[in-house]
Amino acid sequence: MFFSGEYEATLDAKGRLVLPTKLKAALPPETGDNIVLMRGFEPCLVLYPYSEWKKVFDKVAGLNEFNEEYRNFQRNFLRGNTELELDGNGRFIVPKSMMKFASIEKDVILVGLGNRIEIWNPESYENFLIKDQQEFSQMAQKVLGN
Template sequence: MFFGTYTPKLDDKGRLFLPAKFREDLAEGLVVTRGQERCLTVWSMEDFGRLTDRLREAPVTNKGTRDYVRMLFAAASQEVPDKQGRIGIPAVLREYASLSKDVMVIGAMNRIEIWDPTSWQEYSEEQEQKFSDLSDEVFPGI
């Protein structure tokens, strides 16, 4: 499970140092691709496989399915962290998420998200009240 917020930096070659707490779970490989709200999503190979299996079951006759699959897989990059815990972030993905040197890495349960710090700050501030309001919806009766 991934949780927490970290502020690593991209190096000059577009490589990201994964937070040390995440490295063991991703040591065998991962997939980084587009996420929603202009962030990047990092999946373990196992979880990306589960996602892929679910998408295989979705009807390709549905335009929404086709659109989603195209956007998810077209920019996806399979990576294996090097001995220092770095992964490459392809230019197309860095551009999509407006990433430069400074980034925010957040744990989001079964995935990691990589954000431009300004975008994360704006998103986070926008979601504060919704987070409070959603607790009754997500966990009714608690």
């Protein structure tokens, strides 16, 4: 399983989003059509196949609940997460509270990022991208260089 690429999509009148064919095909077989949708750290939504979500959840749930900082992180990280199942057409309903969080109205950009998919308002996504190639090059050197 590996999600990659950018895909334009549109929510229908009922707030349903069709997972693009290539992304749906990359869902791990053990996950079936079970996904988890959550708020991102940026103003976007993050979609995980259930099997990948379980790995993330286990890390977060394993934090010491008696540590105030960890409790606050757990509370904020896990708030509003929604387990969903794709319907026969590969659609799922995006909850209104999540649409509001990510400023999503109708059009979206889905971005495959390895083990997860981000769902963005196209304008917000464009604003979060690094536009300066030199800045991006320096980041690549810092992150991937020796």
